[in-house]
Amino acid sequence: MEQLPFTAFLNKYFGGIALALLHALHIRPTYPKTPITNFVAMEILVAVLLLIFFVLVRSRLSVENPGGLQHVIEGLHGFIQNQSEEIIGHHSERYTPFLVTLFSFILLCNLLGVVPGFESPTANPAVPLGCAVVAFVYYNLQGFKAKGPGYAADFLGPVWWLAWLMLPIELISHFARMLSLTIRLFANMFAGDMVTLVFFSLVPLGVPVLFLGLHIGVSLLQAYIFVLLTTVYLSGAVSAAH
Amino acid sequence: MRRTLSFIFMALAIMCFAVPVLAQGGEAASSATNWVAITSGFAMAIASAVCGIGQSKATAAACEGLARNPSARAGIQLALILGLALIESLALYTLVIIFAKVK
Numbered sequence: 463m464e465q466l467p468f469t470a471f472l473n474k475y476f477g478g479i480a481l482a483l484l485h486a487l488h489i490r491p492t493y494p495k496t497p498i499t500n501f502v503a504m505e506i507l508v509a510v511l512l513l514i515f516f517v518l519v520r521s522r523l524s525v526e527n528p529g530g531l532q533h534v535i536e537g538l539h540g541f542i543q544n545q546s547e548e549i550i551g552h553h554s555e556r557y558t559p560f561l562v563t564l565f566s567f568i569l570l571c572n573l574l575g576v577v578p579g580f581e582s583p584t585a586n587p588a589v590p591l592g593c594a595v596v597a598f599v600y601y602n603l604q605g606f607k608a609k610g611p612g613y614a615a616d617f618l619g620p621v622w623w624l625a626w627l628m629l630p631i632e633l634i635s636h637f638a639r640m641l642s643l644t645i646r647l648f649a650n651m652f653a654g655d656m657v658t659l660v661f662f663s664l665v666p667l668g669v670p671v672l673f674l675g676l677h678i679g680v681s682l683l684q685a686y687i688f689v690l691l692t693t694v695y696l697s698g699a700v701s702a703a704h
Numbered sequence: 705m706r707r708t709l710s711f712i713f714m715a716l717a718i719m720c721f722a723v724p725v726l727a728q729g730g731e732a733a734s735s736a737t738n739w740v741a742i743t744s745g746f747a748m749a750i751a752s753a754v755c756g757i758g759q760s761k762a763t764a765a766a767c768e769g770l771a772r773n774p775s776a777r778a779g780i781q782l783a784l785i786l787g788l789a790l791i792e793s794l795a796l797y798t799l800v801i802i803f804a805k806v807k
Contacts, residue, residue, distance in 0.1 A: 548778070642793055649796035653802070687789040692784070 465496060467579055469503040478653075501586040508583065508613045515627075538562060542689065550697040557696055560600060565689045567594060572651060572681030576674055582651050582681075590647035594640045597692045605699030613699065618673075639695060643688060650684045744802045755795035762787045 465473065469635045474481075480497040484490075497507075519535045528536070542561050546554040566660045571589065575582030583589045605613040617636075619628030654677040662670045766784040770777060 545782075548782070645797060645800055646789065646793040649800050653796070653799060683789075684728075685787075687785065689787060690782075691789075 464500075464589075466500055466503065466581060469496070469498060469500050472498050472503045472506065482574045497540040498648045500581060501589055504574060504581060505568040505569070505571070505589060507580070508567060508574060512566055512570060515566075538565070545690070546693050546696075551701055552701075557604065557693075560690050561693060564593065564597065564683055564692065568647070568688055569681065569685040570579055573678065574686060575651065575655065575681075576678060584647055585651045585655050587648045589642065590644045590651075591640075593688065594643035595649070597643065597688075597695070598640045600637075601692065601696045601699045604696060616699075643691060647684055647688055649681050654680055705790055729771050738807075744806050748802055751795045751798035755791055758791045758794075759788055762791065 477495075477497055481491070483495065484497055491499075512663075519531050522529050522531055524532070539562055543555065543558050543563060546557055546561060550557065568584065571584045572582055574580045575585060602613075605616070609616075617629055617632040618625040619632070654673070656669065658670050658673040658677065661673055734736050762784060769780050773780075
């Protein structure tokens with residue numbers, strides 16, 4: 463299997479542990495010599511980079527003398543906080559940490575594909591599916607936390623004599639949200655890669671740079687859209703029609 | 705009326721010359737045409753075209769709303785971006801099916 467340099471590095475030192483872990487879970491990897499696949503290695507890299515970034519920011523926080531990193535993270539936090547306040551309303555501060563993390567993760571995953579020698583983990587359908595499942599579980603959990611067991615009554619619709627019709631419709635539409643979040647992110651990243659490859663095979667010099675620029679713009683937009691839609695679903699789950 | 709009828713009957717009679725085409729049925733195509741690839745091209749074109757129309761309507765409405773009420777920029781921008789992404793994803797579903805099904 464074709465490995466990126468970082469993947470080869472991870473497989474050399476952690477390949478044995480990864481293989482043992484997979485066998486303990488009864489999973490047979492397709493290439494037992496390199497159990498850590500490219501996209502898993504890229505995800506690990508993104509997680510490590512984000513951890514370093516957040517720890518750096520935390521260690522340099524200061525009220526009187528904010529540095530550059532603090533401005534960046536305050537800008538991001540304020541942006542998402544303003545948006546969720548606009549969409550969710552009151553008590554939206556408790557969801558901001560999750561949304562900021564989701565945004566940073568997806569953005570860094572998307573942008574990593576532009577750097578040569580790395581690839582976007584989001585170009586593999588498993589990673590956007592993971593993000594979508596996490597978002598789905600999160601907003602349903604927050605719905606239960608905010609409304610108690612009465613959150614399930616939301617699925618039954620406004621009147622009791624339509625509940626037999628509303629329940630399947632609501633369930634299908636909620637699961638379709640996971641599907642649409644996944645496919646939107648995956649298809650945008652994958653199509654960006656494909657288009658860059660196609661134009662690289664036609665004109666190897668100069669023109670693919672334009673498509674890399676497009677990929678950067680699309681990465682930002684798609685990360686923002688993912689978080690925006692999660693915020694909208696959160697507002698639907700948390701603030702009922704009252 | 706007579707001339708129309710005679711014209712119609714002449715056309716039908718000429719079409720009887722096309723009967724040898726029926727002799728071709730029954731032999732399996734040795735060079736199988738990849739119908740999936742052809743139809744996927746048309747499907748993607750239709751999906752992109754209709755997506756383009758939908759997004760243009762959304763953008764036009766957003767521009768008009770913004771021109772009438774520039775102070776509502778935040779809400780209009782939010783609704784525009786959300787709407788464009790949702791419409792875009794419909795065309796992307798077609799692309800995903802193409803990548804999954806076309807060899």
